[in-house]
Amino acid sequence: MIIKTQKEIPSSEITDLTVFKARRRFIKTVLASVVGATMPVWADNNKSRTLLPNNALVPTPIELVKNYTNYYEFTLNKEDSTKLAQNFVTDPWSLEISGEVEKAGIYHLEDILRQQTLEERIYRFRCVEAWSMVVPWMGFSLGNILKMAKPLSTAQFVKFTAIYQPETMPNQRNNVMLQWPYVEGLRIDEAMHPLTMLAVGMYGDTLPKQNGAPLRLVVPWKYGFKSIKAIVKIELLKKAPITTWNKSAPNEYGFYANVNPAVTHPRWSQNSERQLGSGFFTARRQTELFNGYSEQVADLYRDMDLRHFF
Ligand SMILES: Nc1nc2c(c(=O)[nH]1)N[C@H]1C(S)=C(S)[C@@H](COP(=O)(O)O)O[C@H]1N2
Ligand SMILES: [Mo]
Helix, strand or coil: CCCCCCCCCCHHHHCEEEEEEEEEHHHHHHHHHHCCCCCHHHHHCCCCEEEEEEECCCCCCCCHHHCCCCCCCCEEECCCHHHHHHHCCCCCEEEEECCECCEEEEEHHHHHHHCCEEEEEEEEEEECCCCEEEEEEEEEEEEHHHHCCCCCCCCCEEEEEEEECCCCCCCHHHHHHHCCCCEEEEEEHHCCCCCCEEEECCCCCECCCCHHCEEEEECCCCCCCCCCCEEEEEECCEEEEHHHHHHHHHCCCCCCCCCCCCCCCCCCCCCCCCCCCCCCCCCCCEHHHHHCHHHHHHHHHHCCCCCCCC
């Protein structure tokens, strides 16, 4: 199935983000591994861009980002998923897009990638457990592929479902920890927001398996658990989906999960965060409302009580 080439984000929508042309190397490395080496479309595609916020974020060292992950299908231990995820099968991979859309379909990841302009975006990433990092992701706006499916006016929410692969995922096999598969959701305007991306790479390379290969969501103004890994299905819905963490502990994990220092989690103050890679004696960072992306996203919530809709 062929997806129409998407337009780049109009610059009016990324006002305070500076656009840079990314190095060619990014596309080549990512696509050689994701799509296979014989993809002339990509070799000649030099449209990849870097979106850098003005304050020029410094990425967290890659070794930390790769070896300190939350991937509960494999383990509760942040170090062990690096090894445990290596048997996980990511190729071939298809993505179903269905629900309240005109054009539902099942797409090979390769076909999707062939039609997308990959961008590098350096985003802050804040886990609800009060640690944070800065990651240079490679990917494209989620809105690009939602528009391609032509959402109906009845599409109010988006549900994301991660893969169910119990052969390689111990906690699925043993049916422990959470209800599987992992499910997340966004409101349609959040999903269409230009900051919301689907990532296929990071640090100029393919996404490591433990970081959510081959396709994950990244929503930089929300707590990390919203950024679901290993997505196989995206459904547009009339009503809010039931999501994994919200269902498992509704008093702790709201559907919105916007980063907000004023809304305290029962087990963690959300006032400040430990920055991965900073020295032991370095001061914690003061957590910012919407993880520092207020200017871009505050409008989405202008009439909402964020304490109630946490
Ligand atoms: N499928 C799936 N997606 C997931 C998770 C998970 O356990 N399974 N963990 C979430 C949590 S709690 C966080 S903080 C981020 C972690 O992303 P990272 O491991 O790449 O840092 O992924 C999120 N996405
Ligand atoms: Mo998290």
